[in-house]
Structure formats: C-alpha cells, structure tokens
Amino acid sequence: MNLIAVxxxxxxxxxxLREALHLNREEIIDLIAELKKELFSEGLIISTCNRxxxxxxxxxxxxTYADIEKFLIDKKPEFxxxxxxxxxxxxxSAVNHLFKVSSGIDSLxxxxxxxxxxxxxxxxxxxxxxxxxxxxxRVFDAAIKAGKRAKTETQIxxxxxxxxxxxxxxxxxIFANLGKKSALVIGMGETGEIAAKHLRDKGIGKLTLANRTxxxxxxxxxxxxxxxxxxxxxxxxxxxxxxxxxxxxxxxxIIKKDDVAAAIKKRNHSATVLMDIAVPRDIDPExxxxxGIFYHDIDSLQIIVDQNLKRRKDEIPKVQNIIMExxxxxxxxxxxxxxxxxxxxxxxxxxDIRAEEVDKQxxxxxxEDQEKLEILTKRIINKILHHPTVELKKTAESxxxxxxxxxxxxxxxxxxxxxxxxxxxx
Amino acid sequence: MISTxxxxxxxxxxxxxxxxxxxxxxxxxxSSFSSNSKRVLLFxxxxxxxxxxxxxxxxxxxxxxxxxxxxxxxxxxxxxxAYFILELETDIRGTGLFxxxxxxxxxxxxxxxxxxxxxxxxxxxxxxLGSHVLSALLGYSGITISAVYGFLYLILYKEIKLNKFGLIxxxxxxxxxxxxxxxxxxxIGFILLSVAIIIGIIWLPxxxxxxxxxxxxxxxxxxxxxxxxxGLASKILGGWHGKRVVIFSIIGFLLAIASTLxxxxxxxxxxxxx
Numbered sequence: 001m002n003l004i005a006v007x008x009x010x011x012x013x014x015x016x017l018r019e020a021l022h023l024n025r026e027e028i029i030d031l032i033a034e035l036k037k038e039l040f041s042e043g044l045i046i047s048t049c050n051r052x053x054x055x056x057x058x059x060x061x062x063x064t065y066a067d068i069e070k071f072l073i074d075k076k077p078e079f080x081x082x083x084x085x086x087x088x089x090x091x092x093s094a095v096n097h098l099f100k101v102s103s104g105i106d107s108l109x110x111x112x113x114x115x116x117x118x119x120x121x122x123x124x125x126x127x128x129x130x131x132x133x134x135x136x137x138r139v140f141d142a143a144i145k146a147g148k149r150a151k152t153e154t155q156i157x158x159x160x161x162x163x164x165x166x167x168x169x170x171x172x173x174i175f176a177n178l179g180k181k182s183a184l185v186i187g188m189g190e191t192g193e194i195a196a197k198h199l200r201d202k203g204i205g206k207l208t209l210a211n212r213t214x215x216x217x218x219x220x221x222x223x224x225x226x227x228x229x230x231x232x233x234x235x236x237x238x239x240x241x242x243x244x245x246x247x248x249x250x251x252x253x254i255i256k257k258d259d260v261a262a263a264i265k266k267r268n269h270s271a272t273v274l275m276d277i278a279v280p281r282d283i284d285p286e287x288x289x290x291x292g293i294f295y296h297d298i299d300s301l302q303i304i305v306d307q308n309l310k311r312r313k314d315e316i317p318k319v320q321n322i323i324m325e326x327x328x329x330x331x332x333x334x335x336x337x338x339x340x341x342x343x344x345x346x347x348x349x350x351x352d353i354r355a356e357e358v359d360k361q362x363x364x365x366x367x368e369d370q371e372k373l374e375i376l377t378k379r380i381i382n383k384i385l386h387h388p389t390v391e392l393k394k395t396a397e398s399x400x401x402x403x404x405x406x407x408x409x410x411x412x413x414x415x416x417x418x419x420x421x422x423x424x425x426x
Numbered sequence: 427m428i429s430t431x432x433x434x435x436x437x438x439x440x441x442x443x444x445x446x447x448x449x450x451x452x453x454x455x456x457s458s459f460s461s462n463s464k465r466v467l468l469f470x471x472x473x474x475x476x477x478x479x480x481x482x483x484x485x486x487x488x489x490x491x492x493x494x495x496x497x498x499x500x501x502x503x504x505x506x507x508a509y510f511i512l513e514l515e516t517d518i519r520g521t522g523l524f525x526x527x528x529x530x531x532x533x534x535x536x537x538x539x540x541x542x543x544x545x546x547x548x549x550x551x552x553x554x555l556g557s558h559v560l561s562a563l564l565g566y567s568g569i570t571i572s573a574v575y576g577f578l579y580l581i582l583y584k585e586i587k588l589n590k591f592g593l594i595x596x597x598x599x600x601x602x603x604x605x606x607x608x609x610x611x612x613x614i615g616f617i618l619l620s621v622a623i624i625i626g627i628i629w630l631p632x633x634x635x636x637x638x639x640x641x642x643x644x645x646x647x648x649x650x651x652x653x654x655x656x657g658l659a660s661k662i663l664g665g666w667h668g669k670r671v672v673i674f675s676i677i678g679f680l681l682a683i684a685s686t687l688x689x690x691x692x693x694x695x696x697x698x699x700x
Binding site for chain 2: 269270
C-alpha cells in the first residue's frame with residue numbers, strides 16, 4: 001500500500017512552529033488543490049493547534065517525503081523549517097499513525113476529546129473537494145472506528161486533564177444537578193473563559209460573569225447566554241451563587257473570609273463551592289475552614305489533573321490493542337483487494353476452457369443431457385478451484401505475510417499463463 | 427423438606443458473600459463486566475432468599491419472625507432488597523458494597539445460629555403481629571440504609587475538603603445525591619416505623635393484659651421515631667441540608683441500635699419474645 005504521510009507535531013516541534021504551520025480551513029482547501037495537481041491522487045490534511053499532517057496516495061512512485069514537506073515549508077519560509085521537524089510514515093506505519101492520532105494516544109493531552117472530531121472534519125473537507133478517494137475513505141472509516149472504540153472500550157478520555165475542567169468535575173462531585181445551580185465566574189482571561197464555557201456546556205442553571213473590564217464580560221456573556229455583574233460588587237452578590245470560580249490576575253485577595261462567612265450565613269449554610277484557579281490566589285484560603293464551604297485552589301485541582309493523566313497513560317496499552325485489531329482488519333480488507341482480481345482471473349481461465357470444450361462436444365449429447373453436461377462440468381471446475389480459492393483468501397485475510405500472498409498469486413499466474421492468455425486475447 | 431431447608435440455609439450466606447465479593451471487586455476495578463454481573467448476582471441472591479423464606483414458612487408453619495435469628499434473615503433480605511430497588515431506580519452502582527455487607531453480616535449470623543422452630547408462642551401467631559414485625563423490619567432497613575448513605579456522605583465530604591481524591595471520590599455519586607438517597611431512605615424508614623407503631627398500638631391491648639406504654643422497648647422506639655420525625659421536619663420545613671441532616675440520620679440509627687440492644691438483651695419487657 002503506497003500511503004505516504006508527513007507530520008509536524010508536539011513531538012517534533014515547539015509551539016511557535018506548530019502555530020506557524022497551523023492551517024485554517026481556507027488554507028487547507030488551497031493546499032488540497034495544489035497537492036491534487038502535483039502529487040496525490042487522493043489524500044487528507046489534518047491541522048490542529050498541536051499537529052499539521054498530510055496523508056496521500058502519490059500519483060507516481062518517485063514521490064518523496066521531501067516533496068510533501070516542501071509544500072508546508074514553502075508556506076512559512078521565514079521559519080526556516082528543516083526536514084528533521086517532520087515525522088515520516090509509509091504504508092502500514094502511516095495507517096498506524098493515523099489510528100494513534102484518531103484514538104487520542106498521540107495527543108499532547110493523552111485521550112484528547114477533540115481530535116476525533118477534528119479528524120472527521122478534516123476528512124469532510126477532503127470529501128467536499130474530491131480529495132478523498134476509494135482508499136482514503138476506507139482508511140479514515142477505519143481510523144474513526146479505532147477512535148470510537150478507544151473512547152467507548154477504554155478510559156483513555158475519562159476524567160479532567162485541564163485545571164478548568166477539573167474544577168467542573170469537582171463541582172459535579174458536590175452537586176447532583178448543575179441545571180438547578182447558579183455560578184459566578186470572575187475574570188475573563190483564557191482560564192476564566194474556558195471555565196465559563198465548561199459550565200455552560202454542563203448545563204449550569206444560571207451563569208453570571210464579572211470582570212474588571214466590563215465590556216469583555218459583556219461580550220462573552222452575550223456569546224454564552226450569561227448575566228454580568230459589576231466587578232466591584234461581587235461580594236454583595238456572593239450569597240446568590242452556589243459556585244464561584246475566580247481566575248483574575250489581581251495581585252491581592254478579592255474575596256475575603258468575612259465576605260464568605262457573611263454570604264454562607266445568608267445562604268443558611270447551603271453548600272457553596274469556591275474554585276480559586278488564579279495565581280496569585282483571589283479567594284482567602286482560610287475560607288476552607290468554614291462549614292458548607294468547599295474551597296479549592298489550583299494546587300488541589302492539579303492533583304485531580306495528575307491522577308487523571310496517570311490513569312489515561314495506564315490505558316494506552318488497551319488502546320494499542322484496539323489499534324492492532326483495527327490494523328489487522330483494515331489490511332485484511334486491503335489484501336483481499338489484491339486477491340480478488342487474481343481469483344477472478346483464475347476462475348475465468350478455467351471457465352473459458354470448460355466452455356470451449358463443452359462447445360466442441362455439445363452436439364454429441366441429447367437436449368436433456370446438454371443441461372446435465374453444463375451442470376456437471378461446472379461442478380468439476382468448482383471442486384477443482386475450491387481449495388486454491390479458500391487458501392488464497394485465507395492467506396490474504398490473515399494480513400500477516402503480503403509476500404506469501406504475492407508469491408502464491410505469481411506462481412498460479414505463471415503455471416496457468418493467465419496473464420499471457422489475457423494478453424493473447426487482446 | 428427440612429433437609430432442603432438446611433442446605434439452603436448453608437448456601438444462602440455463600441450467595442451473599444459472593445455478591446459482596448463481586449461488589450468489592452467492582453469497587454476497586456470498575457470493569458464493565460463486574461459492573462453488570464454484580465446486579466445480576468444480587469438479583470439471584472434475592473430470588474434464592476425469597477425461596478428460602480417461603481420454604482421456611484411452609485416447613486415450620488409460621489412466618490420467619492418468631493426468633494431473633496429468623497428476624498436477622500428477614501432483615502438481611504429487606505436491606506438488600508431495598509438497596510436493589512434503589513440501584514435500579516437511580517442507577518447509582520458504587521454504594522452497594524457498603525449496604526450489602528450489612529446483609530452479609532445478618533445472614534451469616536442467622537445461618538449459624540438459626541434453629542428449627544416448630545413450636546411458637548400463641549401470641550406470635552397473630553397476623554397483626556406479622557404486619558407489625560414486617561413493617562418494623564422494613565422501617566429499620568430504611569433507616570439503616572439512610573445511615574449508610576449518611577456515613578458515605580461524611581467520608582466524601584471530608585475527602586473533598588481535604589483534597590483527597592481517592593477511590594471514594596471516584597466511585598461515589600455527588601454529595602447532594604448521597605444526601606438525597608439518605609433522605610429518601612429515612613422517609614421510607616420513618617413511614618414504615620410509623621405503620622409498625624400504629625399496628626403495635628392496635629395489637630397490644632388484644633395480645634397482652636399486662637402491657638404498659640412505659641415499656642423500655644416502646645419508649646426506645648418512640649424516641650427513635652421522634653428523632654427521625656424532628657430530623658425530617660427540620661429538612662422539609664426548616665430548610666436544613668447537608669451535613670446537619672445526615673448527622674441527624676446517623677444519630678437516629680445509632681439510637682435505634684442502642685435501643686434494640688438494651689431492650690432485647692438487658693431490659694425485662696413484655697415485648698421480649700426470644
């Protein structure tokens with residue numbers, strides 16, 4: 001199989017390079033057009049924040065990895081990217097790599113939830129631009145299957161592995177139904193924004209945002225259907241919230257123990273979660289001693305993240321087994337592509353002989369016996385070819401030894417002169 | 427039939443041990459196989475227990491409520507059965523180990539010490555007594571389960587507060603859910619205890635001439651009932667929640683245990699039959 005792939009990713013390149021080579025949808029579409037014109041009959045391009053990868057079936061056998069890399073390198077000549085930054089894969093290793101990518105075990109964050117969707121999107125772009133041919137479709141179907149199996153049959157994607165998500169996971173261990181809870185997210189930096197979006201995704205009942213720059217909070221609030229309160233008044237509203245996540249860059253505490261004590265009293269000691277994911281901290285850590293208050297800072301959330309990462313790493317061997325199963329299944333199918341025409345040629349060859357000989361002798365038989373003759377001769381041919389057909393299929397489907405399959409096909413063709421016969425016919 | 431019953435009596439605790447074993451395995455390993463098979467095994471254990479109770483009732487011509495070890499086997503069944511219904515209803519599967527272990531203890535003690543009781547006191551043959559004991563046992567099962575969930579709540583509460591994210595954190599449902607389960611179990615327990623008390627009040631004058639409402643067992647039960655009543659009212663009407671409520675439930679359970687021990691084994695009472 002002549003699938004060829006190059007990848008620049010977090011294993012081989014720093015974030016600046018990965019960012020530089022990241023391709024948006026339009027850039028991918030342009031690159032597809034160029035690759036179709038010059039190198040590949042079919043292929044696929046995956047580009048995420050941690051990887052940019054090109055897969056393809058070359059039009060000509062002389063296509064090299066450098067030819068493909070050149071397309072990416074030339075896009076960002078100012079970065080002077082050399083070939084060592086690229087991982088290179090061919091045939092089975094290319095398929096294997098794609099399966100590892102789709103199942104999340106090659107991701108920077110092992111078990112990454114987004115990569116399967118990103119792979120599907122990439123395939124859709126190829127499909128939309130006639131870049132996904134018969135073979136690539138099958139490769140990517142198998143990759144998606146491997147990714148789905150990894151997700152459902154193992155715990156590779158279980159548990160939070162980012163601090164923002166760990167905060168939400170911890171909140172879910174305290175409250176049964178987030179739909180009935182209200183949350184306040186303070187600080188609209190990247191962490192605060194992600195936390196707010198996670199809460200919205202989890203169906204939080206009422207979401208409120210606060211930020212020193214009101215406009216920033218208002219903009220996000222509009223995007224995720226949240227309310228906004230003025231930053232200066234957060235302590236006055238504290239008792240209204242079951243969950244408070246703070247992620248500002250304030251140098252001092254913005255929520256003090258007395259504020260929390262007053263709020264919890266107003267709340268009749270109903271459970272309140274305070275997630276302080278800011279550095280330096282925003283909420284007085286002494287609040288953890290108040291009854292009904294669950295205070296957690298970035299260190300405690302990091303414990304959850306570390307535990308989940310370790311658990312995901314422990315799942316990698318299980319995912320590798322799934323990948324191996326899917327590789328075997330895929331190459332069984334692929335090898336059978338090669339064997340099917342060979343079997344057909346063999347059967348045609350015998351059928352031609354049978355038909356020719358029957359034709360010569362057919363007039364010697366009565367009308368009734370002519371039908372019997374047809375049936376009888378066909379049965380003989382079938383019996384003769386049954387064992388070789390089964391053996392060839394078995395060898396091909398085992399996917400273990402391609403050479404063995406090729407040798408067997410070669411011997412058969414040579415012994416019976418099948419190709420010669422075809423050529424003679426032409 | 428008696429020999430079949432004896433064999434069942436030996437096998438039944440093994441069923442419970444096997445069930446608790448698979449719940450234990452699943453608690454530590456969380457595999458999909460053990461997660462599904464533990465429920466199936468619990469169902470078969472309960473089925474076998476029903477068969478055993480029916481067989482016992484037929485063999486000795488009275489329901490198995492006439493001595494403390496018969497009571498234990500019914501209690502073992504009631505606790506596990508109540509849990510089974512809860513697991514089916516809520517699909518919360520991580521807490522079974524802590525509840526079924528109670529059935530294991532009761533059933534093991536029962537199987538070791540239970541006797542073939544063919545002659546029972548006339549007073550124990552009343553149908554009203556059967557209803558009284560059955561509702562009381564189910565009521566106590568309810569408050570036992572409530573206390574177990576309360577206890578799990580306190581462990582998880584402490585683990586979260588102390589940033590210990592171990593197996594309990596992994597396997598338990600949320601604190602709020604544990605509180606809900608404890609509350610619902612307590613409500614069911616309280617209602618059934620109320621039924622038991624009402625039936626007892628009706629039955630008492632008919633069965634005994636020398637009864638007294640100041641009997642230690644009655645006072646103990648009344649205290650437990652009152653405590654749960656106050657706890658439930660505080661939650662429903664007073665808006666109590668969280669730790670305060672589950673501590674109330676645990677205190678109620680401990681009081682119930684203390685009351686049972688004192689009145690059954692220490693105090694002299696017309697209400698002691700065994």
